Structure formats: C-alpha cells, structure tokens
Amino acid sequence: MNLGILFSGGKDSSYALYKASEENEIKVLITLDSENKDSYMFHTPVEKAEEQASKLEIPLLKIRTEGKKEEELEDLKIAIKKAIDEYEIEGVVTGAVASTYQASRVQRICDDLDIYCFNPLWQKDQVELLREITSKIKVKIVKVAAEGLDESWVGKIIDNNVVKELIKLKEKYGINVAGEGGEYETEVEEFYDCSST
Amino acid sequence: MKQKWRNFMTVLVLKINKNRLHDEEFVRPVTDLLEDFKVVDYREVKNLDFDKVIICGTALKDNEYLDNLDKFSWLKNCKKPVLGICAGMHIIGKILGYDLIENKKIGVEDNKYYLHSFKIEGLDESLEVENFKGMLFHPEVLNKELIKDFVNLT
Incomplete structure (x- = not known):
C-alpha cells in the first residue's frame, strides 16, 4: 500500500516509518511545523525532519501551522489531502503510542478523506x-x-x-x-x- | 512493566484485518495482555483445539470481513466463551442473526475508546448472549481489565 508518514523526526515517528516500510511503499513524509511549542498534536522542533528525509531519499511535505487548537487539525487535513493528491497515498501512519487525543483526531481526518490510518506503536509498553x-x-x-x-x-x-x-x-x-x-x-x-x- | 495476566487456557485470537501493519494496532495490544494464545487469520481457522476465542477489531475502512461472514460460520456451533471486540462484535451479531446499521464513533466517551463505523441494530455498546460477549469499544486501550476478566473469570 502507498503510505504517507506523519513525521516529526523524533524517535516514535521514525520507528513507525521503519515498521511501515517493511511491507508498504512509503511515498512521502508529512511534517507539520508548529509555532506552538506546547501543541498536544505535534512534536516540535522539526528541523531534523528535512535532513532525515533527504538521507532516506523520501520526499518531505512540510506545512507550517500556528498550532492553535482545532485549527491545527485543519492544517493537518490540508497537508494529508495534498499528500493524497500529489503522492497518491492510500493511508497515513502515525507514531501514536498512548494518546487517544492524538490518535482519534488523526483517525477522524483519515475517515473524512477516505484513507486508511495506521498506528503501529499503539499501546506499546x-x-x-x-x-x-x-x-x-x-x-x-x-x-x-x-x-x-x-x-x-x-x-x-x-x-x-x-x-x-x-x-x-x-x-x-x-x-x-x-x-x-x-x-x-x-x-x-x-x-x-x-x-x- | 507490561501488564500481563496468567491465563492457563489457550486463547484463539482471531485477526480480521487485511493489512499486516494493522496487526500492531488491533491484535498485538490484545495479545500483549495474554500468556497462552494463538493468533490465526480468520480465513485460516483449522484447528479448534482452544479454550476461548477473542475476535479482534480492525480499521474503520477495512470491512472485508463483512464479505466473508461464511468464514465465521463455525462459531455458530462453538460452545466456548467468545469475546468480540468492535468488528468482532459485529461478527457475533451477524452470527446471532442481528443486522448492522451505520453508526460512526471515533474517540473516548465514558472512559472507553471507540473506533467503529457500524453498530448492531437494537443493541447498544455491548452484547452478552450465552457464550458470546461483544464490546463495541476497544477494551485493550482503556479497559484492559475487561480482557483479564474474560480470560480468567468466564
């Protein structure tokens, strides 16, 4: 399946990428660059994401967001829609482990856009x-x-x-x-x- | 440390998801709670030597199991305790003769995590008929003790 990874450059999304790439094709890394350092949704900073994407030779789709609650979700939806249009992804992968807040919001966006959502680290110890x-x-x-x-x-x-x-x-x-x-x-x-x- | 409950019975864990990456999201969080279990794809059930059955859920968009309900017909004669989680409850409902209706729920309500596109007509979030138990929410997320109770008490 063609997938996009919600990628911050942090350890969890990097490992989610690693797991997803075992049997799927990773078409794009999607990074939300949030101005809100306390965002519940997005890990900051994301400076390393660009460097890692280039090392991995996977395109990076980076979108800035002010990080206001709920508005940042609209920005995420715009980014995923862009990834669907430009890279023909059929699903996105997140590094969510325990946060039902984060996971359910991405699930809703994927459902609205009619694509699959994968959380390969879900509930891990x-x-x-x-x-x-x-x-x-x-x-x-x-x-x-x-x-x-x-x-x-x-x-x-x-x-x-x-x-x-x-x-x-x-x-x-x-x-x-x-x-x-x-x-x-x-x-x-x-x-x-x-x-x- | 990981919560794990000693179960002295073999639990058949039926996986119904299409893409293997979803094993990590819908099967592994359940088996992480068990000691003695066997994971089998619903299309490949051959050996019925087990003590209990757990039917796992799957992704919102993954409804392939609904086109293959004949693969679950053996459950009609199963007398062992069966727990259906989310899509697993849909399957139990269909086996028992209920209809499914569209009903989307994503997120946490009353400390239960929901992720489903259907519900059983006339029933709320759970089902208990003879040896069958169904939960429309995902107990492996916020209600792990319910899986413990099913494995050890029923």
Missing part, C-alpha cells in the same frame, strides 16, 4: 518500545527538562545502559522513561539498518 526503537535507530538526547536529568545527559545516545538509568529515575522521580511527558527530547541520528527503508 514504554520501556519495551524504547528498547525496541533504540535497537534499530540511533537516538540522541538533545534536551532535558526533568528532575534527575542534568546537562550531562545531553548528547547521550540511548542504549541499554541509558534505558536502565532512565528506569532508575522513573522509580526515584516518576519520570516517563520514553520521555513522553517532555522529560527529554531526542534526535534521530541514523537508522542502524537502512536496507528496509
């Missing part, structure tokens, strides 16, 4: 998912914002030892190991095995 992602993708911590995470964490590549340390911090401070609460931000450095993408 956060620790298991982080381990899985970091076994396939080189992920670097670029920003920290939580108790227990000081500047020494910036620049660390997430591997098994880092996951273990994050689990310890979860036990001590209650942080989300996968950084879903904004505890840390990541950049994808590279896919360890690009053969499938």
